[in-house]
Amino acid sequence: MPISHHTAFARTEAFCQAYDLRVPILLAPMAGACPASLSIAVANAGGLGACGALLLKPAAIAKWVSEVRAATNGGFQINLWIPDPPPTRDETVEAAVRGFLGRWGPAVEAAAGDVAPMDFAAQCEALLQAGPAVISSIMGVYPAEFVSRMKSRGIRWFAAVTTVQEALEAEAAGADAVVAQGMEAGGHRGAFEAARAEASMVGLFSLLPAVVDAVQIPVIATGGIADGRGVAAALILGASAVQIGTGLLRTPEAKLQPVWADAISRSRPEATLVSRAFSGRAGRSVATAYARAAAAPGAPPPAPYPVQRALTQPMRDAASRAGDIDRMQAWCGQSGALAQARPAADLVRDLWQDARAMLR
Known part of the structure; x- marks a missing residue:
């Protein structure tokens, strides 16, 4: 076995031991697409479950945690967005x-x-009360005071990053691991600066080894991983674990x-696109009729997040009721066609079995 394969196994074994996992596979914390049932299945298979808590009030966070803990002893992460500055409103843009x-x-x-923003401070308190194995972040880093309180309770912090510079910032802020998000990933891009989300798009195969070389903490790979080949490749490139979103949907x-x-x-892969048309934040979705029209010349520029999200809510609700994919917010990564309609566990x-066989 080549030395790189020995090293890959050693990294994953150390990571799994540190987080009480049997397999180095994490569910991505997808806001609105992480029912308790999915985390229960992933955790019972030996992976790490996840809750994307962006739109959840404290009571809803507690309910999700209670439901998961009633059905599994496995661990999970709870994720929050680091809030953007208040949006600059423009009546003319919004009217268009x-x-x-x-x-x-x-x-x-x-x-x-x-639209009123979620009470981030109250959500953070709810996360501390829940006491998950991991609290994760996207769109930036947590305030130092919250990181200190998190660590004092034995909770680890995973920070999603999209560039090497962001990884270094997260490590300096106290992150226990970084989640390197390649541009292939479905859903919102985790760029620390919203304005640079499209300008700094880097594919996972370039981002991952660069981040691994730059930081001293474990690196989790995410974006376009949906089969054993992707898992094995990420581990060979230096990841300690992988995080999967679209591949489990x-x-x-x-x-x-x-x-x-x-x-x-x-x-x-080419049938997805990155757009701000749904929420005002850049995210990758199926290239639906609405998404294409919103990106066409002559279409109005989107309002900032979360204003655009609120403006599109009536359309998205109507599309959901009608089962109309062309108007839905259908987040999807570039490896969506590899996703399988099978029990998650x-x-x-x-x-993991397929990846192990390839690494051997």
Whole structure:
């Protein structure tokens, strides 16, 4: 066995031992797509479950945690976005967006963009009360005071990063591991600076080894990993574990709408795009009719996050009720076609078994 394979196994074994895992596979914390059932299945297979808590109030976070703990002794991470500065509002831009959206769904009221942000401090308190194995972040780093409180309770911190510089910032801020998010990943890009999310898109095969070489803490790879080949390749490139999102969305435990799951199964890498058209933050989705139209010349520029998210809510709700994929927020990574419609526990176990066989 080549020395690189020995090293890969040593890294994953050390990581699994540190986090009480049997397999180095983590569920990605996807806001709105992480039902307790999916984390229960992943954790019972030996991986790490996840909750994307961005849109959850403290009571909902506690409910999710209670449901997971009632069905598994396995660990999980809970993730929050680091808040952006308050958005700069522009009535002219918002009026143009409302007019555009009115052609795709219900009329959007003028006050629709007046959305109050989630109470980040209250969410953070809820995370500490929940006491998960890991608290993770995206879009930046937690304040030093919160990191200190987290560590005093024995909770580890995983920070999602999209560049080497972000990885270094996260390490300096006290992160226990960084999640290197390649541009292939579905959903929102985790760039610390929203304005640079598209300008600093780096593929996982370039980002991962560069981050591994730059930091002294474990690196978790995510973005475009959906089969044993991807797992093995990430470990060879220096990852201590992998995190999978889109690759688990077709499992029955994900409870995804059938039309969305079907779109994932048919998505070639070039059939996805990165757009701000749904939320105001850059994210990768299926290249639906709305997403393409919103990116076409002449379409109004999106409002900033979270104003754009609020403006598109009526359209997205109507699309969800109608099962209309062309107007849905159908997040999808570039390896979506590799996602399998199988029980999540079986899939996690087989992904690791396949990767081990390749590494041997």
